[in-house]
Amino acid sequence: MNRVKLRFADLEIEFTDRDRGIKQIYEWVERGIRFPLVVFGPEGCGKTAWLKQSIEVLRGLGFEVIYIDPLRKDYIAHTSVESIIRKLAEAAAEAIGIAQIKLATLSIDLVKELISVWNKKRIAILIDEVFQAIGLDKAEIYVKGLLGLIEYPPVNYEKLIAIVATSEGVTRWRIGRHRWANLMPMWNMPKKGFEELYEKIPSPKPLFEEVWELTSGNPGMLSQLYQAKWDLNVIVKNMIEDKKLTPIFINKWRSWLEKAIEDPDVLWDPNVPEDLINELEVKNLIVYFIRDRDLELWIDIPPPERDLELGIGKRVAWQTPLHREAVKRALTEI
Ligand SMILES: Nc1ncnc2c1ncn2[C@@H]1O[C@H](COP(=O)(O)OP(=O)(O)OP(=O)(O)O)[C@@H](O)[C@H]1O
Ligand SMILES: [Mg+2]
Known part of the structure; x- marks a missing residue:
């Protein structure tokens, strides 16, 4: 398999590891999927990188692949159908704002075509x-549109794979209400x-163990630390x-936050106000309601069952130790 080159701050780095995450693509192709796949995870955990590597895998398996990143006005089209490439280019060339919406809405029509x-x-x-790009309130309709492609394609197809990635933890609750996607x-x-x-x-760079304890394996944080010349104060x-x-x-939330710094599972307590959970999720500080660490339920490798050094509880985790550090610092400085 050809490993893609990815932008990493001012470097170009080859897609690394995630062996299981890649193997899963082969399995889904083999088995076929009945639902669109919606992948969610901490900011910077590597969703985009995984999608980009998946493009290569799918191409190698004989797929025509369209990858669209509406927010960045980016797309990759591996197809011999020229009208598709032209339409994507036209949409991406629109003014900012319009291009995002056009690319997002076009995606479903282009697959039909x-x-x-x-x-x-x-x-x-x-x-x-x-x-x-389309607004979180339209997430459900969008996913339903993708499901429609899989369930009621315009004509027969051999295999159709539809994957959406999101770092918006809250969309999970909207989409999860329906049986329209596999989250x-x-x-x-x-x-x-x-x-x-x-x-x-x-x-020069700090020792690996130090970097691991700050990032808990988050490549986006690693990139930020490298860009900040390893000065974690800048990041925090x-x-x-x-x-x-x-x-x-x-x-407003001091007493709960002080406890959650020590152990994020405190936020699983039924007495915690729902507003606090919502705010922490919308700010992308925590991941809430983490599912069982059953390999089958995760893309690639699940987090440990509980690792308080890294801010990972059984049901709630800080997205990275640096997210926890920011809250800790705000608690002492404010
Ligand atoms: N497996 C990997 N090998 C090499 N580089 C990686 C890998 N995963 C992520 N990166 C790099 O780490 C940085 C952050 O990853 P990426 O943008 O894929 O995360 P993300 O989950 O999509 O983040 P966001 O939530 O901000 O969209 C990028 O520079 C990306 O290229
Ligand atoms: Mg991304």
């Missing part, structure tokens, strides 16, 4: 962060694979601002 032109072929549609979580990278990625970053300060950890927020 592809199916009708390429009768009985293998077709894959991979869409990155589409819900942010699959993805976690940060496992330690061994993450170390392989760390090795590809030029020195930015995060306090970006996540809007204001005195109002901190003081």
Whole structure:
């Protein structure tokens, strides 16, 4: 399998590890899928990288593949149907805002077109962060549209794979209400694979164990740390601002947050106000209601059962130790 080259800060790094996550693509192709797959996971855990590697895998299996990243106005079309490539290019060339919506809505129509032109072929549609482009309130309708493609294709096809990735934890609850998709979580990278990625970053750099304890295997955080010349204060300060950890927020939830810093499973307590959970999820600080660590239920490798050093509880986890650190710092400074 050809490993794709990915942008990593100012470097170009080959797709690393995630062996099981890649093997799963082969299995889904073999078995066929009955539902669109919606992949969710912490910010920067590597969803986009995995989708991009999947493009290669699917191509190798004889698929016509369309990958669309509406937010970044990015697309990759491996198809011999020229009208599809032209339509994608036209949509991406539109003004900012319009291009995002056009690319997102076009995705379903283009697959229909592809199916009708390429009768009985293998077709894959991979869409990155589409819900942010169309608005979270339209997530359900979008997924239903994808399901329609699988259930009622315009003509016969051999295999159709539809995968959507999202870092918006809250969309999970909207989509999960219906049986329109197979929701699959993805976690940060496992330690061994993450170390392989760390090795590809030029020195000077802190020891691997230190980086692991800060990032818990999150490649996006690794990239940010590298860009900040390993100054974690920069990351934490930015995060306090970006996540809007204001005195109002901190003081409103101080006592729960102080406990959650020690053990995120405290947030599983039935006495915790739902508003707090919602706010922490919308801010992408935690992952809530983590499912059993059954391999079959996860893309690639699930997180450990519980690892308080890394801020991972059985049912609730900080997205990375640096997310926890930002809250901890806000609690002491505000
Ligand atoms: N397996 C991997 N091998 C090499 N680089 C990776 C891997 N996974 C992720 N990266 C790199 O780490 C960074 C963050 O990953 P990526 O953008 O895929 O995460 P994400 O989950 O899509 O994040 P977001 O939630 O922000 O969309 C990127 O530079 C990406 O190329
Ligand atoms: Mg992404």
